[in-house]
Amino acid sequence: MLSAKEQMAALVEGAVEVIKEEELLQKLERAEREGRQLIIKQGFDPSAPDLHLGHAIGLRKLRQFQDLGHKVIIIIGDYTGMIGDPTERSETRPRLTHEQVLANAESYKQQVFKIVDPDPSRLEIVLNGSWFSQMSFADVMELAGKYTVARILERDDFSQRFKNEQPISIHELFYPLMQGHDSVEIKADVELGATEQKFNCLVGRDLMKAHGLEPQVVMLLPVLEGTDGVRRMSKSIGNYIGISESPKEIYGKTMSIPDAMIMRYFELATTSSKPELDAVRKLLSEPDTNPRDLKRRLAGVIVTMYHGPDEAENAEEEFDRIFAKGGLPDEIPEPAITVGGQSDRGAVWIVALLVATGLARSNGAARRLIEQGGIRLDGNVVSSVDSTLAVNDPHLLQAGKRRFVRIVPENVKLSGE
RNA sequence: GGGGGGGUUCCCGAGUGGUCAAAGGGAACAGACUGUAAAUCUGUCGGCGAAGCCUUCGGAGGUUCGAAUCCUCCCCCCCCCA
Structure with missing residues (x-):
């Protein structure tokens, strides 16, 4: 002792x-x-x-x-x-x-x-x-x-x-x-x-x-700033990284912190030793360092702390795939939904579908997303608010950059009209 | 108990009879640019299959062709005096 x-x-x-x-x-x-x-x-x-x-x-x-x-x-x-x-x-x-x-x-x-x-x-x-x-x-x-x-x-x-x-x-x-x-x-x-x-x-x-x-x-x-880099990390503000969140979430949220927070997070959110911190600090101060690379390292360190090195590696791969290459995550929710539609051909109004899947909060919100080019169906931007699609076939819906939902025929119930 | 000031959409806050779903800012969301960073720019930001209509300005009534705005009562908050 x-x-x-x-x-x-x-x-x-x-x-x-x-x-x-x-x-x-x-x-x-x-x-x-x-x-x-x-x-x-x-x-x-x-x-x-x-x-x-x-x-x-x-x-x-x-x-x-x-x-x-x-x-x-x-x-x-x-x-x-x-x-x-x-x-x-x-x-x-x-x-x-x-x-x-x-x-x-x-x-x-x-x-x-x-x-x-x-x-x-x-x-x-x-x-x-x-x-x-x-x-x-x-x-x-x-x-x-x-x-x-x-x-x-x-x-x-x-x-x-x-x-x-x-x-x-x-x-x-x-x-x-x-x-x-x-x-x-x-x-x-x-x-x-x-x-x-x-x-x-x-x-x-x-x-x-x-x-x-x-x-x-x-x-x-010390109080750690949240992912917005300004206010203290807090659940109610919604700028937090939870210690029981999934590796992907932790990785992604860490990548979204402002650059100015990188050092702070190394100091407060990791168990890095003094020499390690000094090394990071030195790198950060060098002009040809891309802060993103240090942030990737930070994200990896934090995920490793809570989920181990393998998960950290997976999270990094997925992150690169989705955001650097515009690919898809490994797991896409396939919610069970009920929508009104024409039951004969299973044709469903896209706006109703967005609301049913939770990608949009209301019809109005769904319309806006479409009007702003924020909705993709099977990889293509949906251009018309009046679009319908046949839910007899599987589809991939995307809202914004990071929200995905897979439409699986078995999970879709038509409420009929 | 007396006097005064207030309660507006997620937050702050303008609005004192029609042109108000309500200025402006923040947050948020989408797009562009990127590194899911920052900054910047653009757009959106109550609901309705969008036409016009419905609901919203503390609550309930009332005046009015028309109310966030005027009146009455009630609830709540702040300040000063006691």
């Missing part, structure tokens, strides 16, 4: 900020001396069950703590999820049923285990409802009494919203308190969070002190 100092050096690597480093060192030293584990806390919002490369940064750090012998407690925020972290500021967040939360928690496990060690001596997953549901109103008041409005309003997004005359509900103010209280419940030694979680994590320190506990160390990790 590594000494406390050695552990410290490894753990601090990659963190944006550690509050406070000397406390972490003390904790590590004491853990070493007394032969016990530190408790590492990480919370997850249960509403979006897809974990992505942004979450993976934290998960890898958790794994590192585990490998050093410490215990990770992942908190699924079913109760906090009822509020929705105001950081995301989405107005109407649907409340999840308990069943949904449990299903999402299960889904989390599957994904978390791709990175984190599932050994129960090093991992525990709990719902924070397990304590919040037991609290009485008096308990809640006591919790509320431990913090002041002024301090809560220090939080940047609260003060922004206040300034901009946007609503803040009282219950939203509880979010940081609840997250902080989680730390009290599990007596966390360290809480991991993205930099945007700083305030919430610090509240945890304050609440622990108020309970006479040793305050947790807060370790803040």
Whole structure:
């Protein structure tokens, strides 16, 4: 086992900020001396069950703590999820049923285990409802009494919203308190969070002190930008690369990131060593390097991390085939559809077919796609909105550059007219 | 409790009686150019087999030939005072 100092050096690597480093060192030293584990806390919002490369940064750090012998407690925020972290500021967040939360928690496990060690001596997953549901109103008041409005309003997004005359509900103010209280419940030694979680994590320190506990160390990790290269990676924005997505998806999405993000992704989304990173950085700075080649490498590295080298190779081949050579993917959906048509010859209006296959959302959308030359039937651009086709024969429909559907006669049901 | 300002299509936001399916921007989608990058340009961006019609401007009524726009009641948000 590594000494406390050695552990410290490894753990601090990659963190944006550690509050406070000397406390972490003390904790590590004491853990070493007394032969016990530190408790590492990480919370997850249960509403979006897809974990992505942004979450993976934290998960890898958790794994590192585990490998050093410490215990990770992942908190699924079913109760906090009822509020929705105001950081995301989405107005109407649907409340999840308990069943949904449990299903999402299960889904989390599957994904978390791709990175984190599932050994129960090093991992525990709990719902924070397990304590919040037991609290009485008096308990809640006591919790509320431990913090002041002024301090809560220090939080940047609260003060922004206040300034901009946007609503803040009282219950939203509880979010940081609840997250902080989680730390009290599990007596966390360290809480991991993205930099945007700083305030919430610090509240945890304050609440622990108020309970006479040793305050947790807060370790803040960088936030990864999404595939748009601007906003943080997030499922709700739709700019994410999920760790349980297919090799092709991961590869393709990685190729779509802006060039300026290549280095950032190498640093945050891969486990590349320092020398490897330096090599990439050097290549990027050379004028005759085509950034695309480095991006291909990046995409390959990321797919390999989650699916292995063979899949990475397949994904690259397919990518080249479709996008460099305009070919077809290996797997094209063959949906079962029902469309109105003339049953005698199976002639179906192309617009109806596009809607039935899900390639277009409405007839109007389908028309527009056709008018703009975005629809291909068996490889040829469909030029007329009035086209029909015989669904007695198989066909290949393409919308835009990357959406394909195969029409298979057996899967087509004519609703008749 | 009193006073004031607001709620517009996915988001922001213009629109104060007809020319409004509603300016502008963003997002998104399609096309061109490319490296499924960026930038740029073009087009689209409520629904209907497209003709005209239907639904939409917080909700419900009303005035009017005609309402996002005026009136009434209700719901919600923000600010100031208490």
